[in-house]
Amino acid sequence: MTRVIIYSGKGGTGKTTISAATATMLAGMGRRTLVLSSDPAHSLADALGAEISRDRVTLIAPCLYGLEIDTIYEWRQNLSGFQQFVTSTYSNRGVERSTAAELANQPGLDEILALQRVMSEAQSGRWDAIVLDTAPTGNTLRLLAYPELIIGGDAGKKFFRVYRGLANVARPFRRDLPEDRFFDEVSTLLERMEQLANFLLSPEVSLRLVLNPEKLPLMETRRAYTFINLYGLMLDAVMVNKILPRRADLGPYFDYWVKLQQxxxxxxxxxxxxxxxxxxxxxxxxxxxxxALDAIAHATFGETDPGGMLFDERPIWLDQWNDEGEPGLFDLCLRLPFLNEDEAVDIARDGTDLTVTVGRIQRTFALPRILYDCTLGNHRYEDGVLRLEFYETSDGRRSERTPEPADNMRVEAA
Ligand SMILES: Nc1ncnc2c1ncn2[C@@H]1O[C@H](COP(=O)(O)OP(=O)(O)O)[C@@H](O)[C@H]1O
Ligand SMILES: [Mg+2]
Known part of the structure; x- marks a missing residue:
């Protein structure tokens, strides 16, 4: 089975460097390793100091292979009919053709195509390990959990099936209906996205988040962490990069930064x-x-096998208790196995952040979006799990808001 490691995080934190370093160390251990990048900036080649082809897997060093995924190429291979239809629909409505082509590039689809390439490489059986360096987009991960969102949720999927049937009947009379190729491609895309979602949940795949000891990357990483855990993707390591060394000769200017980072x-x-x-x-x-990459990997991982599954417990999840149609009642569950039954638990909410203090341990993370408008209730500790109650209030902010357009609601509910 191929071990698949996906590095994600904000731009500039060191994703490409850490991905290339991990792959280099794995190859040095004799494992056939493929490192891929879906970043259009193609920085993998720069980091490795090697030429890497865009359409063929390139040998970089013994056991180490690279590929800069060319999303334009993947688009042409997989979705030219889809793109053509969307582009012409927009341009029929008066949108300039080049703008229409941009619009056809659904945000996130690039990344989905890259992940599909990873999946097919993993299934080829050619590799012991695959390392993916992702593009610096914050929202891609969300698409993984909701492949259907790309065409508008489950409702969109049903609509798509019906529409296809109707298009076949109506095509002789109307020329602006999509070609069969469009439907074939979207069907295949949806099918493959379902496979992809399953693949990403399989036990040999994990994500690792890269961040720097700074405020904004930390906040973004917390959101990603909650998301990854709630959706059951496996996060097996957090990589903190660009830490200032503790050295006396750095002088007082750096003292401030070292303290801040600490x-x-x-x-x-x-x-x-x-x-x-x-x-x-x-x-x-x-x-x-x-x-240089090999040295950085050894300094980072030490004796740990960088290809191991370094952690495999999901520490956060959401239980939902309401009956259909009733206001939401949720338990946000945190696995805290070593808690003393009599230890004081303090829970403080600050907007969309939640800080849980247990004895001397304090933990802050981002609330899942579904709980933003909910009220925090009681908490209880059961079988090593701290359960925080959240409930939707009928007189809360939710009802004061003007109703959202039906379209958005459908997507939200999916
Ligand atoms: N630990 C490190 N020490 C020094 N420079 C680093 C380190 N990690 C990354 N860099 C440099 O920082 C820049 C951004 O890193 P990169 O890996 O390209 O980030 P990302 O892929 O997340 O955008 C690059 O010039 C890289 O060489
Ligand atoms: Mg990069």
Missing amino acids: GYLDDIDGSFAPTPIFRTVLQEGEPIGIA
Whole structure:
């Protein structure tokens, strides 16, 4: 079975560097490793200091292969009919053709195509390990959990089936209906996205989040963490990169930054434990080329096998208790196995963040969106799980708001 590791995180945090370093170390251990990038910036080649082809897997070093996924190529292979139809529909409505072509590029589809390429490489049986360096987009992960959203949820899927039937009947009379090729491609895309969602949940696939000890990456990583855990994707490591070294010769200018980073490093421990956290120090130069990447990987992982499944428990999930049609009643569940029954638990909510303090352990993470408008109720500790009650209030903000257009509601509900 091929081990698949997906690195995700904000741009500039070091995803490409850590991905290339992980792959280099794995190859050095004799495992046939493929490292791919779905970032259109194609920085993988720069990091590895090698030429990497866009359409063929390229040998970079013994056991190490690379591929910069060319999403335009993948688009042409998989979705030219889809793109053509969407483009011409928009341009029939007066949207300029180049703009229409942009619109046909559904945000996130690039990433889906890249993930499909990863899936087919994994299923080819050619590789011991595949490392994916993703593009710096925050929302891609959401698409993974909701492949149907791309065409408007389950409702959209049903609509699509009916529409296809109707189009066959009506085509002789109307010329602006999509070609069969469009329907075939969208069908295939949907099918493959379902396969993809299953593939991403399979036990050999995990995600790793890369961040720096700074405020904004930390907040974004917390949101990603909640999301990944709630949707059952496996997060097996958090990678903290660009940590300033503790050295006396850095001088007072850096004292401030070192202290600031130390505060964030503590926050990171509190936010993501017990998920393993790996730290990488800011190097004296840019880590470019196989030797530098190998060194950085060894310094980061130490004795740990970077290809191992480094953690496999889901520490957060949401239980829903309401009957259909009733206001929502939720338990946000946190696995905290070592809690003393009599330990004081304090829960503080700050907007969309929740801080849970148990004894001397404090943990802050992002609330899942579905709980934004809910009221925090009681909590209880059962079988090693802290359960926080949330309920939807009928007189709460939800009812004061003007109703959303039906279209949005349908997508939201899917
Ligand atoms: N630990 C590190 N020490 C020094 N430079 C680093 C380190 N990690 C990354 N860099 C440099 O920071 C820049 C951004 O890193 P990169 O891996 O391209 O980030 P991302 O892929 O997340 O955008 C690159 O120039 C890279 O060489
Ligand atoms: Mg990158």
